[in-house]
Amino acid sequence: MKHHTSTTTSPEGKFDPNSGYFIERVLFNHRLVVIIICALVTGLLGWQATKLTINASFEKTLPTHQVYIQNYLKYEKELTGLGNALRIAVANPNGSIYDAHYLELLRQLSDEVFLLPGVDRVQMTSLWTPSTRWIGVTEEGLDGGPVIPEGYDGSPASLQILKANVARSGQIGQLIAADEESTIIYMPLLNQDATGEALDYAKYSKVLEDLRTKYQAEGLEIHITGFTKVMGDLIDGVQAVLWFFAFAVLIATIMVFWYTRCVRSTFLVVFASILAVVWQLGILPTLGYVLDPYSILVPFLVFAIGMSHGAQKMNGIMQDVGRGFDKLVAARFTFRRLFMAGLTALLADAVGFAVLLVIDIKVIQELAIAASIGVAVLIFTNLILLPIMLSYVGVGEKAAQRSVVNDIDQTNAKKMPALWVFLDKFTQRKWATGALIAGAVLAVGAFSLSTQLKIGDLDQGAPELRQDSRYNQDIAFMNQHYGASSDVVAIMVKTPDGQCSQYDTLKKIDALEWQLRQLPSVESTNSLALLSRRVLSGLNEGNPKWYEFLPNQSMLNYITAGAPRGLYNSSCNLLTVYVYLQDHKADTLSNIVNHVEAFAKDNNTDDVQFLLAAGSAGIQAASNISVKAAWYQMLFLVYGAVALLSLITFRSFKAVIVALLPLMLTSIMVEALMVQLGMGVKVATLPVIALGVGIGIDYALYILSITLVGLRQGSSLSQSYLRALNFTGKVVMLTGVTLSVGVITWIASPIKFQADMGLLLAFMFIWNMLGALILLPALAHFLLKPKYANSEDSKSEVL
Secondary structure, rough: OOOOOOOOOOOOOOOOOOOOHHHHHHHHHOHHHHHHHHHHHHHHHHHHHOOOOHHHHOHHHOOOOOOOHHHHHOOHHHOOOOOEEEEEEEEEOOOOOOOOOHHHHHHHHHHHHOOOOOOOOOOOEEOOEEEEEEHHHEOOOOEEEEEEOOOOOHHHHHHHHHHHHHHHHEOOOOOOOOOEEEEEEEEEEOOOOOOOOOOOHHHHHHHHHHHHHHHHHHEEEEEEEEHHHHHHHHOOOOHHHHHHHHHHHHHHHHHHHHHHHHHHHHHHHHHHHHHHHHHHHHHHHHHHOEEOOOOHHHHHHHHHHHHHHHHHHHHHHHHHHHHOOHHHHHHHHHHHHHHHHHHHHHHHHHHHHHHHHHHHHHHHHHHHHHHHHHHHHHHHHHHHHHHHHHHHHHHHHHHHHHOOOOOOOOOOOHOHHHHHHHHHHHOOOHHHHHHHHHHHHHHHHHHHHHHOOOOOOOOOOOOEEOOOOOOHHHHHHHHHHHHOOOOOEEEEEEOOOOOOOOHHHHHHHHHHHHHOHHHHEEEEEEEEEHHHHHHHHHHOOHHHHHHHOOOHHHHHHHHOOOOHHHHOOOOOEEEEEEEEOOOHHHHHHHHHHHHHHHHHHOOOOOOOOEEEEEEEHHHHHHHHHHHHHHHHHHHHHHHHHHHHHHHHHHOOHHHHHHHHHHHHHHHHHHHHHHHHHOOEEEEOHHHHHHHHHHHHHOOOOOOOOHHHHHHHHHOOOOHHHHHHHHHHHHHHHHHHHHHHHHHHHHHHHOHHHHHHHHHHHHHHHHHHHHHHHHHHHHHHHHHHHOOOOOOOHHOOOOO
16 A cells, blocks of 8 residues: 655654645644534534433344245234244242132233233233133033133132133143143233334333232242343343443453553543444434344444554554654654555445345344444544544653564564564465465364354254343243243145135145154144144044044034134134244254245145244244345355455455455354354354454454555565564554453353353454464465565655
8 A cells, every 4th residue: 555655754854734645634734623523523422322222123133025024924913923922921839720829819910911011912811811711522512611710719619610621721731831830821912002102122021020029929930931021131131231341441441551551542542432432322313223132232342443443543653753753743644554454444344244234134234234333433533533632642752662662673583572573484485384274274174164053043042141041941941831832833824715624725734734743843733623633532522533634524614613713814814833843943943944845835726825934933934044045145245345445455456365365264263163162143143253354354454554565665575564563463463352352251241142242252353363463474475575676665664
């Protein structure tokens, strides 16, 4: 990269304020105006940031253009509670549910839940709702009624009738636990409350916790599961996230001060990075966005990137001041040398996030927008405002002198730091060859592992939370006591109007259910076809010989007329097949989807179509498919954009290869690490890879841009690389270690996806740094050569 240094470059010379880039002249010749504008913007956006809220949305987690989700949304109003729903298990720790005190408390809780905002009251079910009914065979034929008997008064006789009704209800294992010691209150939720406002998941979770506390004090045991509760628990964990953010800021501040020993410059670097976060948080509500549990970590990432770039600017100014330049001149020279490299790096970061927009899940798209806004803001706060502020404040004299005390004397290896001598070896053929062979071996080994990477969740329960969290303990309780788990895939069967009970259609459904029940991951199924089998057996004194599916259309029509509406819709043109799974792991969902797709291919006709998918696990399967489709597309786009930006900056295809190959190795190794740690590619981990490429190119840009200057002026690769190490390499190491230490503390977070992101980011920060320091000079040895054999330009270079 060519720099305009037409002015005198020695401290004794007079500096021409009209020299340098046009943008440099505009900014530095009007420094006060720039500071005043930034102060006004900070005040406005700081006020706007107070309006920022944290919430979640079920709809935003849906890949709305995926065919399964389009099927679900098309028939959403005709499906019963197959989207966002809560399940509250109410257990009697002192015995069975046939206890008057327990049942009275259950009634009170059911009534309170019924009145909560956003509850689909028509579809809500509990032991006390009239829709919970029993059907049985009596001497007079089929009979039925509410499970809670008429005239129930809590007497032993009433409890005995209740027990008989429960046995005939078919709800054991679904609404009533197999051990009959707990029951479920099932709460389908609407998208909005009665006022038309979107549900506030934090408040909703708080209300649920208050109910839990209230009724557990009465002697019950309460377990709550569902998307709303997961999001509520994650939002509750935001306080812990804020503490980790503060701890990361403290670590970064201490590390930068340890390096500089200058209070004022350290303060300004941290201040500029925090300022970027304030601007970002102010812009989001201005544009109508909120933070959600998945994007809550974005402000820290913006701060981390800002610290990396800010430290480079501070280091450059400090070194020039140490060589005798005035603080304003030092700021302008540093801006001149590093602005394009910094701008390219930030654009690469922004593009790394922006490519997440290709994933058709709004929560990821909003994360990408929030992160891209934050990175764009850094151009103003850290590339422009920080050098201008340092041009006023300057740096401590002792700190400036200390920064150049180890200036490299390239003619005397004894005066060079030992680490510099070691890293310089990788510019030599022997060491460069060894480094590239080691890199190739790592790449091959990591790639073989990365082929086992799964798309989706690999753990039971909510993977966003730790396995010992209250929520996942509640999930474990549900799975242990109820045969019908909360992981449901609902298959929609479309028929002509009024023909949902046709024998040929139900016969196909019956065959599909039988096949699905043979899969080890399927616990049970439910459909109109299965109900027909059960009713036919019941009509014949429960004789198992009659547990058949007979071609009797009149009987099927009779059974359908009295069947629950959850099995078919009011127009009798849509049937629902419920498939209850052991878990929602990636392999489980892919096996179910593949089996149903194959069945649909063989059995779909013009009149009858088997459509996927609704239910919590069905929606998760659709999300997995969307993430898988966008995974390699995202990697191709982010690397393509970074390569293009690097080419614009370096103006050399070979330099682009030198910069990108270490990043690719890190990406492959991260995928292998995810396999080893049992992590899948999902909403929480997907942004990490894009981020790793964006921040990784920062290191390469800062080292390679200075190295290329030396090579193009005729210096040897060794001389050019050592000069880059001295000028920007020290800060690359500083920021790599600082950011890694900052994020590795996240492994203690109660939010598991934050702990996962912290571990992956720490790994990527370290390996990208090592790649820039070791593989970059090794590749440069074979691909980059000095442009001029003997150039006098290198003697007057300001580095």
